Amino acid sequence: MSTDPLPETTFAERSRAQLARPFLRQAVPRATDTAVKDLRARFADHDYEGLRELGRQIRSRTIADLDGYLGQLVTAFAANGVQVHRAADAAEAREHIRRICREAGATRVVKVKSMATEEIALNPALEADGLQVTETDLGEYVVQLDGDTPSHIIAPIIHKTRGEIRESLSRVAGRELPDDAAELTGFARETLRDAFMDADVGISGANFGVAESGTVVLVTNEGNGRMCTSMPRVHISLMGIERVIPALEDLAVMLPLITGAGTGQLITSYVTMLSGPRREGEPDGPDQMHIVLLDNGRRALLGTEFQDVLHCIRCGACQNVCPVYRQVGGHAYGWVYGGPIGAVLSPLFRGQAVGGELPQASSLCGACDDICPVKIPLHDLLLRLRRQRVDADAAPRRERLAADLWAWAWSSPWRYRLVTRCVGAGVRVAVGIGLVGRLGPLGSWARGRTLPMLARRPFHARRDLDD
Ligand code: SF4
Incomplete structure (x- = not known):
């Protein structure tokens, strides 16, 4: 545990x-x-539901035999000349990557956007070793310039205004850049080009690792993934162990699912497949390719009631539809993963004491289940985590007391009737004299809402409805 x-x-x-x-x-x-509108429009003429079901089956079959597929993946990587390193936790993963950089005599590193590297807090560790690290995804670059953190899996600077982005890039330029998206991206592109040219090591994540062929698959829209993985002399890919898929043909299902759910595209601008370092006679590519396979709490979920969360392909779609995430944004979740998937992963990876309150931050509306491209039952997982928190006595005392009182009051018909009548009468008085806004936490909730007057006769007492 964390x-x-x-x-x-x-x-x-x-x-x-x-x-x-x-x-x-x-x-x-x-x-x-x-993003959601684009997803619906692009797939309107396709059997998207059928695709989701195929995706669910592929992920479920893979995770059910994770060790088998990982074994195949490692063998295929080795046959392709890829050096494989296993990391039980974040510290081990950082150590592998620092060592590879040291042994390569590296001073400059370029990176592709990767939630796994955020998860292990890689950049500070590399910078502490004196390495110059440059994020090359535009959003991640701005995040890095501002000393900020990403707030969405796919769109890291969804929380920033264009003015804020312009200010950040103007600081690098040493002059006031115009308020024009094309000019701003043009400036970033030019600046980053030098970073690619000078880098010794390129670091990426892995959207998928194909077991049968030993291939790392990256989906990007900016082309920086190809530059980072082909220009520096060493390429390191950090891959969560669950990101393995059995065969290349599975990409026919998984690629449209990840790009559709993530960005509403049928396919991203670039799909890069990397199967080893540059071979003799090849004009480009790195001299060395390393894979760091990251566990960091994943394997412990196998065989548990939370195994399904390992099916996640980090598309961010559940964040897009979550009514809580859409109001508070990703930073409110306090870790790299926000929204419904973050509310599940945080307590599982970091423990109830650190992330245990997050499953409460859900209306359990099920919108995340409905959009998830691999049909993860997120709201069930959230409910199980709530139960686990109660069983572990990790909920605050007043919350437990309220739940105990609630259970006591509602577990007998006469107590239920008594309580609902008393509460109904109390609420009617409070609404009638405008007291609701001053009733502590209820008041905060009620401010900005018009609370309707409760009916005098509760629904189940209206026998006339039976007639
Ligand atoms: S839980 Fe589903 S919707 Fe959310 S990021 Fe993972 S795959 Fe995407």
Whole structure:
């Protein structure tokens, strides 16, 4: 289990800070709505539901025999001349990557966007070794310039205004850049080109690792993935062990699912397949290719009621539709993974004490289940984590007391009737004299909402409805 320190702030405190930024509450729903709309439009003429079911089957079959497929993957990588390193946790993964950089005599590193490298906090470790690390995905580059963290799996700077991005890039340029998206990206492209040319090591994640062929698959839209993995003399790919898929033909299902659910595209601009270092006679490619296989809590989920979360392909679609994420953004979740998938992964990877409150931050509406391209039953997992938290006595005392009282009151018909009558009468009085806004936490909830007057006769008492 994680040795992360206890967070200094709660989800509620972080959410309040995020809610104070009006831009966030406009930008996140706008951008995520576009992604969902594009997904529906692009796949309108395709059997998307059939594709989801195939995706679920592939992921389920793979994770059910994870060790078998990993064994095949490692053998195929070795046959391709790829050096494989296994990391039980984040510290081991960082150590492998630092050692490879040291042995390569590297001073400059370029990176492709990778949530796995965020998960292990790689950049600070490399920088502590004196390496110059440059993120080359535009969003990640801006995040790095600002000392910030990504707030969405696919769109790391979904929380930033164009003005903020312009300010960040203007600092690098040493002059005021124009407020024009094309000019800003043009400037970033030119600046990053030098970083690619000078880098000794390129680091990427892996969207998939194909077991039968020993291939790392990357899906990107900016072309930086190809530059990072082909120009430096050493390429290191950090891959979560669950990202293995059995065969190349599975990509016919998994690629449209990840690009469709992630960005609403039928296919991204670049799909890069890497099967080893440069071979004799080949004009380009790295001299060495390394894979670091990251466990970091994944294997412990096999055979548990949470195994299905290992099917995740990190497309970010569940974030796009989550009514909580859409209001508070990714930073409120306090770790690299936000939204429904973050609310499941954080307590599982980091423990109940660190991430245990996040499954409460859900309306359990099930929108995440409905959009997940590999049909992960996220809301079931959230409910199981809530139960686990209660069983572990990790819920705050007042929450447990309230739940005990609730259970006591509602587990006998006469107590249920008594309580609902008393509460109904109390709420009617409070609404009638305008007291609701001053009733502690209920008041905070009710401010900004019009609470309807409760009916005098509860629904189940209206026998006339039977007639
Ligand atoms: S849980 Fe499903 S929707 Fe969410 S990131 Fe993973 S694959 Fe995508």
